[in-house]
Amino acid sequence: MSFERIKEKLNILADAAKYDVSCASSGSTRANKNKGLGNSSGMGICHSYTEDGRCVSLLKILMTNHCIYDCAYCVTRKSNDIKRAAFKIQEVVDLTINFYRRNYIEGLFLSSGIFKNADYTMERLIAVAKKLREEENFNGYIHLKSIPGASDELMREAGLYADRLSVNIEVPTVSGLKLLAPDKRYEDFTKPMLKVKNEIIQYKAEKKIIKSTPKYAPAGQSTQMIIGATGESDKDIMYSATHYYQKYHMKRVYYSGYVPVAEDKRLPAIGSQVPLLRENRLYQTDWLLRFYGFHVKELLNNQHPNLDMDVDPKLGWALRNLHLFPIDINKAPKELLARVPGIGMQSVHKIMNARKFRKLNWDHLRKIGIALNRAKYFMICDSNKWEKRDLQADTIKGMILQNSTGKFRKEYSNQLQLFDKMAV
Template sequence: MDESVIDKLKILAESAKYDVSCSSSGTTRSNQKGGIGNAAGWGICHSFAEDGRCISLLKIMLTNHCIYDCAYCINRRSNDLKRATFSVTELVNLTIEFYRRNYIEGLFLSSGVVRNPDYTMERLVRVAKDLRLVHRFNGYIHLKSIPGASRELVNEAGLYADRLSVNIEIPNEKSLQLLAPEKDFQSVFKPMSYIQQGVLESAEERKKYRYAPRFAPAGQSTQMIVGATAETDKDILQLSSALYQRPSMKRVYYSGYIPVNTYDNRLPVLKQAPLVRENRLYQADWLLRFYQFKVDEIVNDAYPDLDLEVDPKLSWALRNPQAFPVDINRADYEMLLRVPGIGVKSAKLILVSRRYGRLGASQLKKMGIVMKKAQYFITCNELPVRTINELSPLSVRSLLSRKPGRKADDRQQVIQFEE
């Protein structure tokens, strides 16, 4: 491999690491005769398949040159760092070479914006198009749609990519204007709507014509930076919930702000990335998507931010002791999902198992229920401990939160914003 390409690879792979809006997608694009690659059964990322196998992809930028000067971005125009740009041919050949060596199973491609959004987007589309049509590559491709790109280019990208993403980055337009005055929400949400329309039109076409081309079959995703601005978790989750109402939106990713541009006084003073808060947002996101929770049940005006000491589901249970204890042998599916320690699979297993007899603690343990949490919120054939109402929410919280004397987790610092 040419040394200049290797040098570019080192620079642009490093520049791409801050974008987390990719993961296992569940798309299926099986191999065809005469082609190479196969994305059947998995999504591609540094993630894990159902069998525990690590899924790999080439996560890279086309270029880290950028016309924008966003305060939170390492690749901002004013930063003094090594810059590089792949030609379309170089990046296509690099992807194929890595695939042939069994280094990767797919491609995640993003880019800084050079010249204008359409010029950059056109080059991204050319990479995907050459891989599909020239090299007949059937592996997974995730393309980052450039904010402000035209509808024609977004539509073309959807014909060759498995998934498209447009990153919101900052969850409030006023804050976005502060940190990235050259951007606005319209430039972000327009490509999102183009993707959504393309997905819906493709679905209708395939109802009529079996072999009609698929448009971004794995849908779209987006990313929000957490901790760079003063938005509460309520603000973030309300936006996420609204995005999930769109049929094409599959994932919202949360990226704890990494203080890479500490010289900019528009940015908060953080000791390090707010990783605990990021994790709690992912847990809350899971509740929205799979546990039938509403945003105002997780966070509201009284509790605008997630509890960093306990997970959001346990936090809700502690605030609503009147809903417990739940009788495992009688409760419906929706109520079982609200019990701390019971997941989607175990709730379904409870519904099936109790047809054959009353369930006790030993059976629940075998189903994988986390009895350390669940025991305070349920009743069954036998109950070895007192429930939340016999104790108190505060007592249960102290039992389930961190142990006394344990060193405080300082990964989530109080954020100080410059005036």
């Protein structure tokens, strides 16, 4: 096949893959061996972000944008009038190897529309990964999208070649899925998730006994939800995310704002794209649940079903719970320190270590790196300054927003850019 035809396919199928944001390659440490090609821990062109903030580059494409389903939110839906294309297995292998040799990429993110049936499509994705590993001795990062409805046997095989597997739940609720993707069943998504979870547990247990046991999906599994295609509240979204973290041991849940791709009476009107700020607030909430000890019911509940777009979720929680503040920065336990707006987990550890040697004052806290423009309203320290504590939540919120410096605004701008890059 001519170079021009391969280039045309690449343009079509790379563009179609851009709507999937669940491609951060965190958690894998597949080492190079036997003088093979690639290493998943290397540095390179930045296309995606790992869990620890490292940038990696991935060849991110669909195997094909042909699909037997007609999901309302999907650009590759069968009724959508778009240009179609499909890669052969060897073409994807060759592209990956050639791109790697030119230092364009560090790995592969491979998804696909569903053609014929789920198992047939999944077999082709696995065939690409198998050829890369066994024939090309490729040790770089591979992320395979699990096809909803794929058999347990294929999911088991996929995890032996891929670093990460993911199946996108797409719509946060079962009712939303029935509305926008009536051809799909909820069980088709959760069955592969459960298989991957159980296989990871089994292989880890076996490796403790038999050291030669191969790795199975060492970077775990992830999923993605489309935000704003249906009327779910932030509460609905984060309760669903919490369910997937707990029941299926997800490494990450990604939140992708709905992008209008076709006219459909079931969907928001063209031009009503979900604000990127809402995605950002959901990611911040996700972070608080995973690393700061918050329970989802503390942040979102029937009284507060949606996040405040003006302030981050930790500040929003603190303003609703002023009866818990101020805390003494020199006496409070780690769990309470982590709940003070403007104090991150690194700063919490610095405070815990520093106060072993002396009482901390505002100058010490400023040097540690705490955002005092927010934190000062919720704590006291070894100082006589700022001890007035009769302010109301609305007053504090207004003062923080009014006194936000350019640096504070830049922080949120950088966060938005980060999540935007994650969608590349």
